[in-house]
Amino acid sequence: MNAKDCVAMILAGGQGSRLGALTKNVAKPAVPFGGKYKIIDFPLSNCVHSGIDTVGVLTQYQPLELNTYIGNGGPWDLDRNRGGVYVLPPYQSAAAGEWYKGTANAIYQNLGFLDRFSPNNVLILSGDHIYKMHYGEMLATHKKSGAAITIAVMPVPWEEASRFGIMNVDENGMIVEFEEKPKNPKSNLASMGIYIFDYQILKKYLMDDERDPASSNDFGKNIIPAMLNNGEKMVSYRFEGYWKDVGTVQSLWEANMDLIEDPPKFDIYDDTWSIYSRNTALAPQYVGDNAKIIDSSVAQGCRVHGKISRSVVFSGVFVGDGSEVSDSVIMPDVKIGKNVKITKAVIGQGAVIEDGAVIGETTDDSSPYISSMCTDGLVLIEGGATVSGGADIPKCSMVEAN
Amino acid sequence: MRDTMGIIIASNINIPPFTDVRSASALPMAGGFRIIDFILSNMATAGLRRIGVATEANYSSLMDHLRSGAPWDLHMKDDGLHILPPNIGNKNAAEIIRGDLDILNGIRQYIRKSRETYVILSLGNCVYNIDFEKVLESHKENHADVTVIYKNLAGVEEKELSRYTLLDVAEDGAITDIEVCPYYPKTTNAGIDVFVMERALLESILDECSARGNHDFIKDAIAQKMGGLRIFGYEHDGYVDKVDSMIAYYNNNMNFLGKEVQDEMLKNPKLPIYTKNRDLPPTKYGSDATVENSYIADGCKIEGTVINSVLSGNVVVKKGAVVKNSVLMQSAVIGENSTLEYVVLDKDVTVTDGKQIIGQDSYPVPVPKGTVI
Numbered sequence: 001m002n003a004k005d006c007v008a009m010i011l012a013g014g015q016g017s018r019l020g021a022l023t024k025n026v027a028k029p030a031v032p033f034g035g036k037y038k039i040i041d042f043p044l045s046n047c048v049h050s051g052i053d054t055v056g057v058l059t060q061y062q063p064l065e066l067n068t069y070i071g072n073g074g075p076w077d078l079d080r081n082r083g084g085v086y087v088l089p090p091y092q093s094a095a096a097g098e099w100y101k102g103t104a105n106a107i108y109q110n111l112g113f114l115d116r117f118s119p120n121n122v123l124i125l126s127g128d129h130i131y132k133m134h135y136g137e138m139l140a141t142h143k144k145s146g147a148a149i150t151i152a153v154m155p156v157p158w159e160e161a162s163r164f165g166i167m168n169v170d171e172n173g174m175i176v177e178f179e180e181k182p183k184n185p186k187s188n189l190a191s192m193g194i195y196i197f198d199y200q201i202l203k204k205y206l207m208d209d210e211r212d213p214a215s216s217n218d219f220g221k222n223i224i225p226a227m228l229n230n231g232e233k234m235v236s237y238r239f240e241g242y243w244k245d246v247g248t249v250q251s252l253w254e255a256n257m258d259l260i261e262d263p264p265k266f267d268i269y270d271d272t273w274s275i276y277s278r279n280t281a282l283a284p285q286y287v288g289d290n291a292k293i294i295d296s297s298v299a300q301g302c303r304v305h306g307k308i309s310r311s312v313v314f315s316g317v318f319v320g321d322g323s324e325v326s327d328s329v330i331m332p333d334v335k336i337g338k339n340v341k342i343t344k345a346v347i348g349q350g351a352v353i354e355d356g357a358v359i360g361e362t363t364d365d366s367s368p369y370i371s372s373m374c375t376d377g378l379v380l381i382e383g384g385a386t387v388s389g390g391a392d393i394p395k396c397s398m399v400e401a402n
Numbered sequence: 403m404r405d406t407m408g409i410i411i412a413s414n415i416n417i418p419p420f421t422d423v424r425s426a427s428a429l430p431m432a433g434g435f436r437i438i439d440f441i442l443s444n445m446a447t448a449g450l451r452r453i454g455v456a457t458e459a460n461y462s463s464l465m466d467h468l469r470s471g472a473p474w475d476l477h478m479k480d481d482g483l484h485i486l487p488p489n490i491g492n493k494n495a496a497e498i499i500r501g502d503l504d505i506l507n508g509i510r511q512y513i514r515k516s517r518e519t520y521v522i523l524s525l526g527n528c529v530y531n532i533d534f535e536k537v538l539e540s541h542k543e544n545h546a547d548v549t550v551i552y553k554n555l556a557g558v559e560e561k562e563l564s565r566y567t568l569l570d571v572a573e574d575g576a577i578t579d580i581e582v583c584p585y586y587p588k589t590t591n592a593g594i595d596v597f598v599m600e601r602a603l604l605e606s607i608l609d610e611c612s613a614r615g616n617h618d619f620i621k622d623a624i625a626q627k628m629g630g631l632r633i634f635g636y637e638h639d640g641y642v643d644k645v646d647s648m649i650a651y652y653n654n655n656m657n658f659l660g661k662e663v664q665d666e667m668l669k670n671p672k673l674p675i676y677t678k679n680r681d682l683p684p685t686k687y688g689s690d691a692t693v694e695n696s697y698i699a700d701g702c703k704i705e706g707t708v709i710n711s712v713l714s715g716n717v718v719v720k721k722g723a724v725v726k727n728s729v730l731m732q733s734a735v736i737g738e739n740s741t742l743e744y745v746v747l748d749k750d751v752t753v754t755d756g757k758q759i760i761g762q763d764s765y766p767v768p769v770p771k772g773t774v775i
Contacts, residue, residue, distance in 0.1 A: 034683075034684075035683065035684030036683065036684055036700070074472070075679075075681075260686065262688065262689070268683045269683055269686075269701075269703075274681045275681070275683070276681050277681070279679065280473075280674075280676065280679065281434055281435075281473070281676065281677045281678065281679045281680070282434075282668075283432070283433075283434070283664060283668035283669060283697075284432065284433035284434050284697045284698050284699040284700075284712075284713070285685065285697075285698050285699075285700075286659075286661075286664060286696075286697055286698075287693040287694065287695070287696050287698060287708075288694070288695060289694050289695050290694075291693065291694070292692070293687040293691060293693060294687055294688065294689050294690070294691055295687065295688065295689050296686070296687050297683075297684040297685065297686045297687070298684055298685055298687065299684035299685070299700060300434065300684075300699065300700045308687075312684070313684075314684075
């Protein structure tokens with residue numbers, strides 16, 4: 001196998017349990033996003049635009065959707081003869097067979113994969129963040145500084161800093177301290193979970209970590225603190241731009257809404273940095289005589305007869321006559337009947353909303369659908385669920401499929 | 403249908419200004435598609451694994467669209483899609499190619515090297531969505547030498563009929579006469595210029611015709627052989643329209659605003675139409691957008707008004723702009739407060755702010771690629 005300067009490893013095994021019914025059957029990186037994409041399209045597209053053509057995708061929770069989606073990697077130009085994309089699930093070996101115990105252990109179990117490419121550097125990414133980033137520039141910084149590890153950081157509002165892993169850096173950008181969710185943060189530079197390691201150093205730390213039975217085999221909790229203790233050269237790479245961890249139903253909804261602001265907080269229309277995705281070209285969207293669409297994005301294959309405002313509507317959605325959809329995220333192939341009213345909801349793939357249903361309008365704390373996953377009035381309808389004709393689904397509900 | 407191969411001759415129909423820059427087969431249709439997508443998808447769906455697209459001129463746009471054939475699953479190691487540029491040696495194309503027979507003669511080696519028993523040969527530039535498996539079945543059942551696909555355009559005006567190859571079809575389906583674009587039509591059976599035959603027969607026709615110096619496949623080969631061959635018709639009762647003029651191109655696009663046409667042509671799960679995926683983001687509608695009865699591809703940004711129109715990808719309609727009864731190819735930009743009615747814009751046309759371009763339904767205004775107005 002040809003040697004590679006840098007191989008990317010995308011951690012895509014997480015369940016994303018705070019996304020509720022959206023991740024019941026799929027891993028978080030496979031959740032639809034932004035009208036035509038899945039969350040994992042963002043790190044994959046970033047890799048390709050950054051000149052990284054060898055990518056391992058580590059899967060564990062509900063991998064079927066992700067496996068079939070990534071396939072041979074063609075949509076991202078990752079169907080390479082030398083390199084390309086590889087889906088790496090946990091496996092059994094002669095000595096043992098175990099699940100990925102943590103983020104570091106997932107990489108540890110795939111050292112054999114990395115060795116095949118004898119990379120100089122390894123880029124570790126999360127499969128569940130929405131952003132556009134040129135990893136090549138970060139890699140150049142990493143190589144120039146000769147660091148053992150370079151960690152991407154971004155400034156976050158001070159009041160939110162205690163929710164993140166905070167990097168305290170000196171005037172040269174060297175990381176001097178790392179605090180996971182500090183009560184009294186000394187800096188507002190949050191780790192983005194994007195690391196570039198010198199491969200030989202990474203390998204040594206992963207092997208040491210594996211020998212420690214008390215370790216939780218996690219980059220943030222174990223590997224990075226150990227490197228700091230040992231005085232390794234650790235450099236921060238400052239990222240300015242849009243970055244969002246879509247860990248909750250609310251943040252997923254917000255990130256979708258960020259696309260349709262004017263101007264958008266996050267621009268997916270830049271054709272020098274296209275976001276690639278696996279999708280078949282469908283018929284154009286048909287907008288009917290009585291339809292009205294404003295402040296929204298609508299994708300191919302839709303048929304719209306009703307009104308849509310401030311919403312992100314994915315491919316193949318039908319909106320019937322007299323229906324009104326506002327402030328909502330409507331995932332692929334959802335069928336919305338006539339005279340339906342949907343306000344501030346996330347409707348999962350293939351759900352059917354029958355005629356006259358009302359979603360997210362009324363308040364009823366005694367409703368059996370009320371869920372702690374759904375905050376701030378947001379309603380979540382699971383993919384494949386049917387909301388029957390005339391039903392009234394109150395704010396903060398989560399409706400699951402039968 | 404592993405026993406059948408496809409040969410598509412890219413159309414050289416002249417529809418200025420749009421075919422100045424591309425073969426008519428590569429013309430955009432219904433927002434996101436190209437005319438050739440329909441037949442190519444139908445062939446792929448019928449299980450054809452070897453399809454040659456023979457070109458005459460102006461084929462860079464077509465090649466750019468077809469590339470490896472991946473959208474049709476025709477990117478194969480050996481078989482799959484082959485783009486066959488004209489075989490003219492060191493001569494001038496105009497000296498060699500005077501008709502479709504000359505193009506076919508240029509690809510005789512490709513035809514000879516194939517192993518399939520049957521050939522589906524397309525010479526036309528019609529838009530339709532057809533099940534070729536049924537056509538092949540009918541061809542075999544009739545023990546036909548040649549099967550010609552047609553649509554009965556009963557009720558259509560004579561001058562419309564004159565655009566087609568017209569077939570006299572006997573009760574048993576046998577074709578008794580063929581006339582190419584006659585001024586006084588004697589029948590309403592309009593051929594879509596697609597033929598099914600054994601590959602060996604095609605080779606022998608080519609051999610004979612080239613020896614006689616013939617140039618036109620239908621007039622010189624098929625029509626002349628009426629007596630000696632079993633030629634049968636296959637009636638297609640779905641949507642058919644021929645794209646052979648600017649007005650036909652416009653009307654064909656506008657037909658896609660009808661639900662029946664959309665459902666038959668682009669939403670039939672048994673006969674899906676594939677095209678190159680251009681990774682366009684979804685279409686975005688601004689606060690003042692008004693869109694009625696329109697077909698809109700991805701990647702557009704609409705802040706103005708769009709009524710009864712078909713928009714390809716990446717079109718921008720700015721505030722106060724009105725686009726009515728028009729067909730816009732990809733990446734058009736319509737400036738603020740500009741009005742377009744009955745207009746066909748080729749790719750990359752920019753209409754600056756405050757302009758008016760008004761055509762008539764009998765003659766939409768065509769605007770060439772890259773024009774800035």
